[in-house]
Amino acid sequence: MAQAPTSERYTAVAMTLHWLVALGLGGMIALGKNMYDAEHKPIEWMFQLHKSVGITILVLMIARVLWRVMNRPPALPESMKPLEKRASHWVHIGLYGLVFALPLSGWIMVSASPFSIATVLYGTVGWPHIFGLPELALETRQALYPKIEQVHEIMSWLLIALFALHVVGAIKHEISDDEGVLKRMIPRLFGKTAPPRAPARGALLAFGSAFAFFGIIAGGPVIAQSLGGNDAGVQAQAEGNWLINYDASEIRFSGTHSGDDFSGVFEDWTASINFDADDLAAASANVSVATGSARTGDTIYDNTLEAAEWFNIAAFPEATVVLSDFVAGDGAADDEMVAQAALTIKEVTVSVPFVFTLVEQDGVWTMTGATELSREALYLGQDSDATADWVSADISVSVTVQASPVTP
Numbered sequence: 335m336a337q338a339p340t341s342e343r344y345t346a347v348a349m350t351l352h353w354l355v356a357l358g359l360g361g362m363i364a365l366g367k368n369m370y371d372a373e374h375k376p377i378e379w380m381f382q383l384h385k386s387v388g389i390t391i392l393v394l395m396i397a398r399v400l401w402r403v404m405n406r407p408p409a410l411p412e413s414m415k416p417l418e419k420r421a422s423h424w425v426h427i428g429l430y431g432l433v434f435a436l437p438l439s440g441w442i443m444v445s446a447s448p449f450s451i452a453t454v455l456y457g458t459v460g461w462p463h464i465f466g467l468p469e470l471a472l473e474t475r476q477a478l479y480p481k482i483e484q485v486h487e488i489m490s491w492l493l494i495a496l497f498a499l500h501v502v503g504a505i506k507h508e509i510s511d512d513e514g515v516l517k518r519m520i521p522r523l524f525g526k527t528a529p530p531r532a533p534a535r536g537a538l539l540a541f542g543s544a545f546a547f548f549g550i551i552a553g554g555p556v557i558a559q560s561l562g563g564n565d566a567g568v569q570a571q572a573e574g575n576w577l578i579n580y581d582a583s584e585i586r587f588s589g590t591h592s593g594d595d596f597s598g599v600f601e602d603w604t605a606s607i608n609f610d611a612d613d614l615a616a617a618s619a620n621v622s623v624a625t626g627s628a629r630t631g632d633t634i635y636d637n638t639l640e641a642a643e644w645f646n647i648a649a650f651p652e653a654t655v656v657l658s659d660f661v662a663g664d665g666a667a668d669d670e671m672v673a674q675a676a677l678t679i680k681e682v683t684v685s686v687p688f689v690f691t692l693v694e695q696d697g698v699w700t701m702t703g704a705t706e707l708s709r710e711a712l713y714l715g716q717d718s719d720a721t722a723d724w725v726s727a728d729i730s731v732s733v734t735v736q737a738s739p740v741t742p
């Protein structure tokens with residue numbers, strides 16, 4: 335009796351990568367086509383998920399290609415016609431090409447986007463924009479974005495077409511009377527297949543390279559920053575006649591984004607205060623704030639704030655505030671005062687009144703004050719949201735400083 339042919343199956347690693355990427359791609363197409371709501375407003379969590387899964391696929395593909403090079407896939411069945419073999423070969427090349435080109439074009443697209451929205455993978459790991467693209471002139475990015483988007487979309491349709499051919503081909507060969515190919519990509523449990531001829535090898539190189547790619551791109555900016563590249567920080571200032579308790583002090587900003595409230599603090603700042611209530615004419619305060627230390631509790635906001643159109647921390651790591659012209663207020667509370675606050679961010683200075691109160695308890699003074707800042711006046715987020723469709727036009731700043739007078 336003739337023995338049924340037993341096809342050699344793929345390695346377990348190749349199968350896992352194949353099905354993971356296939357699943358991811360299916361989800362990516364579904365996500366990609368549904369990322370806008372009925373009013374054609376982007377649904378942000380879907381964009382972030384799309385970017386996260388897309389980058390994951392890119393990383394998995396690095397491992398997959400290297401694994402394939404080191405673990406040759408089983409040869410196509412002899413029963414397949416030469417034309418079918420050639421077609422299958424080219425469909426595979428097309429699929430591999432697209433599965434690399436799609437995430438790469440997506441990454442280029444978001445890097446060149448006129449909206450400087452950070453990519454944070456799964457809400458946790460920041461993924462930087464491609465070097466040089468966010469720095470292009472706004473007009474260039476506005477012109478570039480729709481073109482790359484078109485390329486991305488066309489490639490997604492090509493992927494759908496090749497994907498369909500791939501699935502039809504696999505099923506056709508499985509149900510026709512030749513040896514079949516689908517069963518070779520399915521664990522032995524489900525199909526009559528022989529184990530791979532050669533033992534699996536190259537796991538370290540394949541997964542090590544994928545991991546290294548991910549680590550270098552995601553970790554590069556973090557390392558550069560920790561080496562002092564971006565976040566210059568601010569030096570502690572011992573000047574002034576007040577000793578500040580930074581643990582009990584805070585500079586907070588708040589506003590709305592997409593209708594929701596957000597709020598954050600600057601974690602790194604120093605101030606030198608010269609203040610004597612009996613000599614207001616001589617009073618002054620100089621505050622220095624590390625712009626890269628803004629923390630909102632949301633990594634997407636934090637990373638977006640670092641971008642060129644917001645704080646541009648690479649070029650302007652420090653913002654300063656100079657308080658002067660103190661006058662005792664004539665408000666209801668007789669301890670209320672007003673000073674002029676000259677705030678400088680990215681070499682733009684805006685002067686606003688800063689109203690504050692002073693309360694003393696056991697020799698420790700607490701200053702509580704607030705002001706409003708216009709994003710437009712400070713040229714913050716004006717490239718992508720000049721009309722405040724997303725982020726409120728005014729940002730509230732509240733300051734609490736606890737300090738004790740330095741006794742000579």
Ligand code: HEM
Nearest residue numbers: 362363366367385388389391436437440441444483487490
């Ligand atoms: C294998 C990976 C990917 C696939 C299959 C894929 C697929 C898609 C699809 C089908 C769309 C909708 C196209 C349309 O009909 O308008 C889309 C849109 C989009 N993709 Fe991807 N994508 C991938 C990776 C990425 C990556 C890695 C990023 C960014 C890091 C990205 C960013 C975007 C953006 C921003 C849009 C919306 C463009 C717009 O409407 O403004 N994609 N993608």
